Amino acid sequence: MVTLKDVAEAAGVSISTASRALRGKAVAPKTRARVEKVAQQLGFSPNVLAQGLATQKTRTLGLLVPDITNPVFSDIAFGLESYLRDEDYTLILCNTDDRSDRERAYLRMLLSRRVDGIVMASSAADSSDTCSRTELLCNASCPVVLVNCEPITGLHAMLVNAERAAYLATEHLAKQGRKHIVSLQGSDAFWFSRIRLNGYTKALSDYGLAGSETTLVGCFRREAAAKAFGELIDSRESIDGIICDNDLMAIGVLQEAKRRGIGIPDDVAVVGSGNTSLCELVEPALSSVGYDNVILGKEVGRLIIDIAESDRPPFVISYEPTLTARASSTASGDSEPSETDQLQGGDL
CATH class of the missing domain: 3.40.50.2300 (Response regulator)
Known part of the structure; x- marks a missing residue:
C-alpha cells in the first residue's frame, strides 16, 4: 500500500509538506502540483480515518x-x-x-x-x-x-x-381587504408555530381584525392541511383569507379549494411560508413569506x-423574511415592495 511517506519521497518534499499540499493548505503552487501528480501516479488515497485519529x-x-x-x-x-x-x-x-x-x-x-x-x-x-x-x-x-x-x-x-413572517403574511391579506383571516397552524407543540401565532394575532389587532382570530391545529403535511381547510369551510362561511405555517400546507389548501370550486383568490386568498420553488409550480402561483434557504x-x-x-x-x-405576493392572494399577482433580507446577530 502506498503511504504518504512514499509520496513525499517521490516528490522530494517533507511528509508534512506533502500532507498540506494534498489537503489544499498553504504551499507553493508548483509544489502542490508536483505532489498531486506524484500521488496520482502512485495511486495514493489518503487514509481519512487515520487522519482523524491524528488530528x-x-x-x-x-x-x-x-x-x-x-x-x-x-x-x-x-x-x-x-x-x-x-x-x-x-x-x-x-x-x-x-x-x-x-x-x-x-x-x-x-x-x-x-x-x-x-x-x-x-x-x-x-x-x-x-x-x-x-x-x-x-x-x-x-x-x-x-x-x-x-x-x-x-x-x-x-x-x-417567525413572528415577523406571520405578521407580514397577515398584514398583506389585511391590505387586500380581507376581513376574516385564519391561521392554519401546523402544531402548537412546536416553538416555531407558537411564535408565528404571535405575529398573526398582532397583525390582526393592528388592522382592527382581532375579532376574526381563528387558528386550526393539525400537522405540517399537505394532505392534513387540505382536510383541515375543508372542515373549516364546512363549519364557517365567512373565511376570506388563510395563512399557513409552510408552503406544503398552503398547496393543500389550494388543492382542496379547487376540488370544492372555491375561487382563489376571489373567494379565499392564501399565503404560505418558506417561499420555496413550489410556489411557482402551482396554479395559481402561491404567495409566500420566507427567505433564501x-x-x-x-x-x-x-x-x-x-x-x-x-x-x-x-x-x-x-x-429577516420577505413577502412575495403572487396570484393566490392578489388579482394581478404583482409583488408588493419588500424589505431586503438581512442577517442580524449577537452573542448570548
Whole structure:
C-alpha cells in the first residue's frame, strides 16, 4: 500500500509538506502540483480515518431535519452540503420524520461517530422528551447550531424571524381587504408555530381584525392541511383569507379549494411560508413569506466550521423574511415592495 511517506519521497518534499499540499493548505503552487501528480501516479488515497485519529477531527458534520421532502429543509441541506463540499467536509443527513425517538437516536449516532459539529433543524413535537433532547445537545462533545428551533442557552442558533413572517403574511391579506383571516397552524407543540401565532394575532389587532382570530391545529403535511381547510369551510362561511405555517400546507389548501370550486383568490386568498420553488409550480402561483434557504444553508456551513475550528462564544442570528405576493392572494399577482433580507446577530 502506498503511504504518504512514499509520496513525499517521490516528490522530494517533507511528509508534512506533502500532507498540506494534498489537503489544499498553504504551499507553493508548483509544489502542490508536483505532489498531486506524484500521488496520482502512485495511486495514493489518503487514509481519512487515520487522519482523524491524528488530528482528533473527522471533517464530518451532521444535519437533522424533520421532513426532507419539505423544500425548506432540502434547500437548507443543499446549501449546507455544497458549502461543506468546497471546504472538504462531509455531511451526514438525518431525517427524523418529526419523531423524537428518531431524533434522539440520530443524535447519539452522530456523537458516537465523533462528528465535528451538528446542525439541528429538527424539533420533534413530543414535549415529554424535551429535557432529554436538550441534555443531549448541551452535553454534546462538538458544536451545535440550532436552525429555526427554540433557542437553548449556551448553544448557537440561526432563526428566521417567525413572528415577523406571520405578521407580514397577515398584514398583506389585511391590505387586500380581507376581513376574516385564519391561521392554519401546523402544531402548537412546536416553538416555531407558537411564535408565528404571535405575529398573526398582532397583525390582526393592528388592522382592527382581532375579532376574526381563528387558528386550526393539525400537522405540517399537505394532505392534513387540505382536510383541515375543508372542515373549516364546512363549519364557517365567512373565511376570506388563510395563512399557513409552510408552503406544503398552503398547496393543500389550494388543492382542496379547487376540488370544492372555491375561487382563489376571489373567494379565499392564501399565503404560505418558506417561499420555496413550489410556489411557482402551482396554479395559481402561491404567495409566500420566507427567505433564501440555500443561502441560509451555506451561511450555517460557514458558521459551524468557524465554530468547530475556533472557540467562538454562543450567538443567536435572526434572519429577516420577505413577502412575495403572487396570484393566490392578489388579482394581478404583482409583488408588493419588500424589505431586503438581512442577517442580524449577537452573542448570548
